[in-house]
Amino acid sequence: MYSFEFEKPSTIADAVTALEGEEAQALGGGQTLIPTLKQRLAAPSSLVSLNGIAEMKGVCVEDDGSLAIGGATTHATVAREAAGNYPALAALAGQIGDPAVRNRGTIGGSLANNDPAACYPAGALGSGATIITNARQISADDFFEGMFTTALDEGEIITSVRFPVPQAASYQKFLQPASRFALVGVYLARFADGVRVAVTGASEDGVFRWSEAEEALNKEFRGDALMGLRINPANMIGDLHGSKEYRAHLVGVMTKRAVEACV
Amino acid sequence: MTQVSMTVNGKPVSGDVEGRTLLSSFLRDHLSLTGTHVGCDTAQCGACVVHVDGEAVKSCNMLALEADGSEVGTIEGQANSDGSLNTIQQAFQDHHGLQCGFCTPGMVMSAAALLKENPRPTEAEVRKYLEGNLCRCTGYHNIVKAIMAASGQNVSSIAAE
Numbered sequence: 170m171y172s173f174e175f176e177k178p179s180t181i182a183d184a185v186t187a188l189e190g191e192e193a194q195a196l197g198g199g200q201t202l203i204p205t206l207k208q209r210l211a212a213p214s215s216l217v218s219l220n221g222i223a224e225m226k227g228v229c230v231e232d233d234g235s236l237a238i239g240g241a242t243t244h245a246t247v248a249r250e251a252a253g254n255y256p257a258l259a260a261l262a263g264q265i266g267d268p269a270v271r272n273r274g275t276i277g278g279s280l281a282n283n284d285p286a287a288c289y290p291a292g293a294l295g296s297g298a299t300i301i302t303n304a305r306q307i308s309a310d311d312f313f314e315g316m317f318t319t320a321l322d323e324g325e326i327i328t329s330v331r332f333p334v335p336q337a338a339s340y341q342k343f344l345q346p347a348s349r350f351a352l353v354g355v356y357l358a359r360f361a362d363g364v365r366v367a368v369t370g371a372s373e374d375g376v377f378r379w380s381e382a383e384e385a386l387n388k389e390f391r392g393d394a395l396m397g398l399r400i401n402p403a404n405m406i407g408d409l410h411g412s413k414e415y416r417a418h419l420v421g422v423m424t425k426r427a428v429e430a431c432v
Numbered sequence: 433m434t435q436v437s438m439t440v441n442g443k444p445v446s447g448d449v450e451g452r453t454l455l456s457s458f459l460r461d462h463l464s465l466t467g468t469h470v471g472c473d474t475a476q477c478g479a480c481v482v483h484v485d486g487e488a489v490k491s492c493n494m495l496a497l498e499a500d501g502s503e504v505g506t507i508e509g510q511a512n513s514d515g516s517l518n519t520i521q522q523a524f525q526d527h528h529g530l531q532c533g534f535c536t537p538g539m540v541m542s543a544a545a546l547l548k549e550n551p552r553p554t555e556a557e558v559r560k561y562l563e564g565n566l567c568r569c570t571g572y573h574n575i576v577k578a579i580m581a582a583s584g585q586n587v588s589s590i591a592a593e
Binding site for chain 2: 273
């Protein structure tokens with residue numbers, strides 16, 4: 170790692186101030202950022218840890234029944250504390266990485282990084298979540314802007330994420346067992362006003378909604394409604410773990426499994 | 433350099449570290465607690481697992497300064513106060529839960545974290561929990577058996593696979 174200063178503020182306001190410094194970088198759980206720094210792929214002058222900010226931690230139920238999760242909440246905490254109110258999201262959190270990674274990695278860090286194969290972007294987009302920062306509220310539909318790219322400005326911090334709780338939901342992850350990311354993951358959520366299907370791991374543009382599947386499932390909510398629907402392999406990720414065609418095929422398979430888990 | 437202070441295996445310790453000093457480096461190089469192994473240094477193998485405030489973490493993937501003020505537990509703190517092996521360590525010896533032994537500190541620390549949250553895990557739950565701990569000798573079978581035995585379960589019927 171290149172050398173950097175380390176700061177650990179205890180309030181959001183202090184963190185925002187610390188991040189105004191030139192080449193300052195926010196540090197969530199560090200489960201991606203620290204390996205990146207070790208590879209010398211980033212050289213921040215200072216790292217601002219968000220792990221000392223008590224108001225950014227924890228899971229709570231809002232008055233409207235939605236779930237608010239602090240940006241610095243670990244995957245292990247979400248897996249445990251969201252299980253009662255939003256089991257599909259808790260199950261997603263419990264499938265990230267391995268137990269030791271889940272004890273450090275945070276929801277805000279995962280969303281801000283927007284790895285094209287990460288689980289949380291699918292959970293947030295599939296749920297129609299709202300990403301709340303120190304400055305504004307961003308709907309998940311506007312937040313993800315492509316591989317490793319989000320609507321966040323420099324120095325903007327995800328302070329919490331608000332998830333509306335659907336009638337039924339399921340996350341189906343086809344595990345890439347070496348990286349523990351999704352080779353393909355599909356998050357499906359069924360709300361009173363419609364179905365949302367979000368796909369991670371598959372596209373070169375990062376997480377996306379499969380609108381054709383949503384339309385078909387809004388007409389008829391059963392696995393066979395997806396018969397004949399195909400994802401165009403052209404924009405899929407192709408690598409040594411799976412070709413573009415294989416990933417495109419998996420999107421259909423995992424979506425069908427998600428529907429069947431919800432009926 | 434910044435001063436970091438924490439409690440390691442019940443003893444207060446402190447030292448001067450850089451921002452980039454990893455918890456694993458602090459334990460090994462500053463405190464000479466070399467029982468915590470660094471296998472891959474990419475947070476995949478789990479040989480460096482320690483407990484921070486009771487939770488298993490990969491110490492090669494956490495900055496020492498992030499553990500400031502924390503209670504840290506390492507393999508050196510696992511034995512009983514009279515120096516004898518604790519239940520998990522003894523089970524690893526009894527069931528030959530190690531071959532070269534390199535992954536063992538991380539395996540024991542992960543096992544301790546598992547049994548704290550799930551005192552009588554099934555074999556499948558043990559295997560699932562160890563997903564982040566790699567054994568290059570591929571000695572998983574006896575590791576799983578040792579952890580099942582340490583949880584007080586009868587392991588005589590667990591056949592080799």
